[in-house]
Amino acid sequence: MTQAATQAPQIITQADGVLIQGSWTTVQLKDWLKLQPQLQTQPSARIQADAMDTNGAWLFLSTFGRQPANWPSGLTRKQQDLLSQIAQLDLSLPAPQPALNPIADLGRRMVREVYSGAKLLNFLGQLFVAIVQMAKDPRHFKPKLFLDTLQRDGLHAVPIIALLSFLLGAVVAYQGGVQLSTYGANIFIVELVALTHLRELGPLIAAILVAGRSGSAYAAQIATMKMNQELLALRSLGQDPFTLLVLPKLFGLLLVLPLLTVLADLAGLAGGMLVASMQLDITPMVFWQRLAEVVNPAHFWVGLIKAPVFALIIVNVGCMQGFQAPGGAEAVGQRTTRSVVQAIFLVILVDALFSIPLSHVGW
Amino acid sequence: MTQPIIEISGLTTRFGEQTIHEGLDLQVMQGERLGLVGGSGSGKSVLLNTLALLMPYRRGQIRLFAQATDRLSHKGLIRLRCRMGVMFQQGALFSSLTLLENIQMPLRTHFSLPAPLLKELAMLKIALVGLPSSAAYKYPQELSGGMLKRAAVARALALDPQLLLLDEPTAGLDPASASAFDELLLDLHDRLQLTLVLVTHDLDALWRVTDQVAFLAEKKVLCKAPMAVLSASEHPAIQPYFANQRATQAQQRQTRGSSSS
Numbered sequence A: 001m002t003q004a005a006t007q008a009p010q011i012i013t014q015a016d017g018v019l020i021q022g023s024w025t026t027v028q029l030k031d032w033l034k035l036q037p038q039l040q041t042q043p044s045a046r047i048q049a050d051a052m053d054t055n056g057a058w059l060f061l062s063t064f065g066r067q068p069a070n071w072p073s074g075l076t077r078k079q080q081d082l083l084s085q086i087a088q089l090d091l092s093l094p095a096p097q098p099a100l101n102p103i104a105d106l107g108r109r110m111v112r113e114v115y116s117g118a119k120l121l122n123f124l125g126q127l128f129v130a131i132v133q134m135a136k137d138p139r140h141f142k143p144k145l146f147l148d149t150l151q152r153d154g155l156h157a158v159p160i161i162a163l164l165s166f167l168l169g170a171v172v173a174y175q176g177g178v179q180l181s182t183y184g185a186n187i188f189i190v191e192l193v194a195l196t197h198l199r200e201l202g203p204l205i206a207a208i209l210v211a212g213r214s215g216s217a218y219a220a221q222i223a224t225m226k227m228n229q230e231l232l233a234l235r236s237l238g239q240d241p242f243t244l245l246v247l248p249k250l251f252g253l254l255l256v257l258p259l260l261t262v263l264a265d266l267a268g269l270a271g272g273m274l275v276a277s278m279q280l281d282i283t284p285m286v287f288w289q290r291l292a293e294v295v296n297p298a299h300f301w302v303g304l305i306k307a308p309v310f311a312l313i314i315v316n317v318g319c320m321q322g323f324q325a326p327g328g329a330e331a332v333g334q335r336t337t338r339s340v341v342q343a344i345f346l347v348i349l350v351d352a353l354f355s356i357p358l359s360h361v362g363w
Numbered sequence B: 001m002t003q004p005i006i007e008i009s010g011l012t013t014r015f016g017e018q019t020i021h022e023g024l025d026l027q028v029m030q031g032e033r034l035g036l037v038g039g040s041g042s043g044k045s046v047l048l049n050t051l052a053l054l055m056p057y058r059r060g061q062i063r064l065f066a067q068a069t070d071r072l073s074h075k076g077l078i079r080l081r082c083r084m085g086v087m088f089q090q091g092a093l094f095s096s097l098t099l100l101e102n103i104q105m106p107l108r109t110h111f112s113l114p115a116p117l118l119k120e121l122a123m124l125k126i127a128l129v130g131l132p133s134s135a136a137y138k139y140p141q142e143l144s145g146g147m148l149k150r151a152a153v154a155r156a157l158a159l160d161p162q163l164l165l166l167d168e169p170t171a172g173l174d175p176a177s178a179s180a181f182d183e184l185l186l187d188l189h190d191r192l193q194l195t196l197v198l199v200t201h202d203l204d205a206l207w208r209v210t211d212q213v214a215f216l217a218e219k220k221v222l223c224k225a226p227m228a229v230l231s232a233s234e235h236p237a238i239q240p241y242f243a244n245q246r247a248t249q250a251q252q253r254q255t256r257g258s259s260s261s
Helices: A026-040 A054-064 A077-088 A102-136 A143-182 A186-227 A230-236 A241-279 A284-294 A297-324 A330-355 B044-051 B074-081 B099-110 B115-128 B145-156 B175-192 B203-209 B227-231 B245-260
Strands: A010-014 A017-021 A046-048 B004-015 B018-029 B033-038 B059-064 B084-087 B163-167 B195-199 B212-217 B220-225
Touching: A010 A026, A026 A054, A054 A077, A054 B115, A102 A241, A102 A297, A143 A186, A143 A241, A186 A230, A186 A241, A186 A284, A186 A297, A186 A330, A230 A241, A241 A284, A241 A297, A297 A330, B004 B044, B004 B195, B018 B044, B018 B195, B018 B220, B033 B044, B033 B175, B033 B203, B044 B059, B044 B163, B044 B195, B084 B145, B099 B115, B099 B145, B115 B145, B145 B163, B145 B175, B175 B195, B175 B203, B195 B203, B203 B245, B212 B227, B220 B227
Parallel strands: A017 A046, B033 B195, B033 B212, B084 B163, B163 B195
Antiparallel strands: A010 A017, B004 B018, B004 B059, B212 B220
């Protein structure tokens, strides 16, 4: 009876007729399928089957038809019962759902993007309402959650932001240095590194890393809480999820991201300084002096002023994606990914927009 | 010809320092409908997963289909897995696949069969567990709780296993669906000569579906007996489980049901 002892299908021609031998089981399906054309020409054969399961029964029915009269003889009572039970089942396959045509699908995606932009503005509005409410009643402010954000999203991000900015500064200096040295304009490496880093790369790298590290964590945390109905539980206990989950993150990041930007600026300059002294024979002392002489501090402020805006974007996108998550565990991953993509997209977009009004500052 | 389909002897499982089972023995005969019960944390699900060879164990021996399982080759292990179906508590249907694809998947992986036949066999399983054919193209998220459980059984049955392991099959179902699910299990057992092992807290299901119940406590199987015997047990660990309001009512419902029918 066990499947291990299952018998391979065989068609045996004997003196008194044809014998179809073998187990009608899942394991043997493939072999039966090969014999199917031959079997169909043997309606008067005898059958000897030591086992039959539902998959085998189905193949038997599709070979010999649903009418018991057409079945070969020699089936056991049990096998006949199984076969007639399965023959009675309605197995009509429903028509597959038609796929959306590509143009309609594109349209649907576009509309969805527009809606998600609208949702973002909507969420921003809610955020400001929550801030105003908190300003009216500051007792609701949770210092512990705020400090948590400072530690997790600020302090713990220091090593990775410092390292990556340092490397980026070094790379920019190295690539620029090669070009500058062919003109003998080595000393301009200071302007190159300082301007690119203070104005653009410092704030950008800090914001992108924080979006990847913290924005995704916000989305995952809130989406998981939503899945567990924790958000509903909070509201039923008279707590506002917004004040508890969003505002501490917003205030924390508004403070921390500018600080991380300054760190990224410094680390980038250090990377540039190292490459300048090694490759272009500009000592750190000379580098530092020239930095003070020629680089207008306004460049630094242009970079720094963007940081709080980036912080707002990251918190807004991350938390919104979390709150928007439908139930179900798979939504958590999906929302996390989307929050990172959207936050980085918006950070770079806003950075580009900033560069228009700020293009003349500091020059 | 009943022979043991599962033989466990001296099984010890441990999570880190925590011992779940120690020297556990259990024997399940072919065609049995065994319920695994025990208080929360008594290691019912762990035992089920260990039986399904999905969890390592420290000591002891598990023989399935009269085969030792500890020194199996990769191929032998796959062959053994094909002979048992597991239904997980949350269904564990793959969320990126439709129901039809979910059921086809085990067949597709282990046997290279033509696509139309795969589809037909999957539809056969859908019909066998009593789901409407319109469910075939639905994704697991779109199915209701009761349908999801049936769908999970359909996938577990895809390869026509002789042994079906079920983890809390009726948990979270409304009484009507739970009762219908009990009947489905009995029907499948009857039609396909299945051996059932189910972990459950559902006393009605225990009375209705099982013919043997193994009570897990003190890290082993304390007692394996039919429900009627077990519920009359005076053992201090077993008695509180059955000597309470809900258990008594479930028993009354069952005895009333069987005497009237």
